[in-house]
Amino acid sequence: MSDDELRLKWDGRYADAVGEGVPIEVLVDNAHLLPASGLALDLACGLGGNALFLARRGLQTTAWDLSPVAIASLQSAAGGLPIRAEVRDVTVLPPSPGQFDVICVGHFLDRELCPHIVAALRPGGLLFYQTFTRERVDDSGPGSERFRLASNELLDLFPGLIVRVYRDEGRCGDITRGWRNRAQLIAQRPA
16 A cells, blocks of 8 residues: 555544543553653654543653544644644654653554664653554454454564563453453563
């Protein structure tokens, strides 16, 4: 799929969205780990639920997405919050090294980008990552296995970071309960 086709696909999805973006669970459930201040990035932000959450907690927040429709929606929802939202293809122009105290990635997977994400964290910086897994109990999420994590793969994608939180329940136990179809990670760059 070309960049233009990809942009049109996401613009169409975001044009139909109602309300502001929703932050990923790993961020909301572990907000107590966030620094009191600093610079944050919501990478491949979509409607910017993570960016809004981070900015409301006092972080100077940057949000990037390929879709101009998503960025316009986020800019409208941001009001006076400290958010700088930009149209940016992160696969072509990844974050520069040592820029951010917090990086959030939700429901996006480009394995080649992972070393850039690690490098973009400042010493002591935190990565909040949540996306879909191949081991699942329903059809939610992307259809292509390419955009889904193998079991424990999220742990392998960010070597050198200190794991603070990890969750991937797979198909273990009672699959009608629990947190399924996704993996989540909070990892910290050593100080």
